[in-house]
Amino acid sequence: MVAERANGQKRRRKVRIRWGRFLVSLVIAAALLAGIGFAAANAISGGAALGFVRQLLGGEGGGAGHQGGEEADGGAGDAGLAGSGAGEVQPEGADGADGTEGADGGGLQAGADDARPEAAPFKGLYYYESDKLDRYVAYAAEHSGLSAGDVVWRVNIKLDKPFYTDIEIIEDVYSLPVLVNKYYRLPDDFAPKEFAKIGGGYRVTPETAAAYESMAADAEAAGMALRPGSAYRTIEYQVNLYARYKSEDGEAAADTYSSRPGHSEHHTGRTIDLVGPTGTLNGFTGTEEAAWVAENAHKYGFIVRYTAENEEITGYMPESWHITYVGAEAAGTMKKENIRSLEEYMVKYVYHSQ
Numbered sequence: 573m574v575a576e577r578a579n580g581q582k583r584r585r586k587v588r589i590r591w592g593r594f595l596v597s598l599v600i601a602a603a604l605l606a607g608i609g610f611a612a613a614n615a616i617s618g619g620a621a622l623g624f625v626r627q628l629l630g631g632e633g634g635g636a637g638h639q640g641g642e643e644a645d646g647g648a649g650d651a652g653l654a655g656s657g658a659g660e661v662q663p664e665g666a667d668g669a670d671g672t673e674g675a676d677g678g679g680l681q682a683g684a685d686d687a688r689p690e691a692a693p694f695k696g697l698y699y700y701e702s703d704k705l706d707r708y709v710a711y712a713a714e715h716s717g718l719s720a721g722d723v724v725w726r727v728n729i730k731l732d733k734p735f736y737t738d739i740e741i742i743e744d745v746y747s748l749p750v751l752v753n754k755y756y757r758l759p760d761d762f763a764p765k766e767f768a769k770i771g772g773g774y775r776v777t778p779e780t781a782a783a784y785e786s787m788a789a790d791a792e793a794a795g796m797a798l799r800p801g802s803a804y805r806t807i808e809y810q811v812n813l814y815a816r817y818k819s820e821d822g823e824a825a826a827d828t829y830s831s832r833p834g835h836s837e838h839h840t841g842r843t844i845d846l847v848g849p850t851g852t853l854n855g856f857t858g859t860e861e862a863a864w865v866a867e868n869a870h871k872y873g874f875i876v877r878y879t880a881e882n883e884e885i886t887g888y889m890p891e892s893w894h895i896t897y898v899g900a901e902a903a904g905t906m907k908k909e910n911i912r913s914l915e916e917y918m919v920k921y922v923y924h925s926q
């Protein structure tokens with residue numbers, strides 16, 4: 573066939589083939605680059621991130637006690653983490669990510685740990701992870717009042733480590749619910765796929781908007797008025813805001829009342845801050861709207877994300893006004909099972925299942 577074609581046709585075909593190969597090469601090159609980028613991002617999300625964050629904080633560390641006020645106001649501490657060359661900073665030694673079995677030879681193989689007597693209180697739990705046994709034991713020793721179950725889910729979600737250490741970049745960014753906190757951050761280029769507007773012109777994802785409008789209508793029928801004061805925020809916005817706080821109050825102080833970019837739930841487009849009659853966030857606390865929301869939000873798939881009960885889990889002071897769309901299933905289960913934080917829910921119903 574080919575031989576019988578006119579020269580022109582053959583030549584065109586060859587050119588087409590070369591273009592095809594070129595495209596294939598391009599795709600391979602792109603995939604390789606993406607792979608390298610991903611690996612780099614992963615590399616710095618572990619122990620190196622800790623060192624880098626410490627460096628950023630001038631030695632203060634991302635320590636516990638970040639009991640700041642409005643996390644919503646953004647923050648920028650580690651904005652440059654992704655791709656900033658932080659992977660070269662390794663002051664903390666090899667003890668980064670899981671920290672379970674150090675490189676110092678004490679390590680038994682995961683699985684063999686189950687036979688150790690210390691595993692007895694924990695290993696029957698369906699969300700027990702055998703590679704974390706040493707951390708469970710250590711955390712239990714420091715928190716004698718906690719049940720074995722509480723120790724296990726807390727350690728699984730990294731609460732045995734200081735906030736803003738061992739930071740992981742979230743992969744399933746569009747999953748519902750998604751856990752965004754001081755250990756799990758969104759990638760710098762993250763943005764919701766779609767937006768819809770709610771009262772006041774604030775932007776959220778379409779599902780969040782639908783759920784919110786339904787809730788707001790029922791609140792109104794009950795004689796109340798819900799009023800958003802903030803919703804979606806870009807990571808860039810957080811960077812700038814935090815920079816301002818930092819220049820005004822200093823880095824350590826700024827860190828106590830605002831979240832770092834990538835770590836705010838407001839990036840997800842599923843979070844809304846409600847305001848009180850005078851238009852302030854604090855003004856929402858104590859209103860009958862706040863009480864109604866705390867009692868009813870789960871019916872629409874929302875949770876009040878930061879409460880007095882989960883302050884030590886989230887690292888944020890209670891915010892009656894900050895509601896997050898997690899979907900009716902998650903919100904309903906949390907209410908029914910008295911699960912007080914999204915962190916606990918993720919361990920018990922998303923990362924593991926009964």
Ligand SMILES: [Zn+2]
Nearest residue numbers: 644844845894
């Ligand atoms: Zn908020």
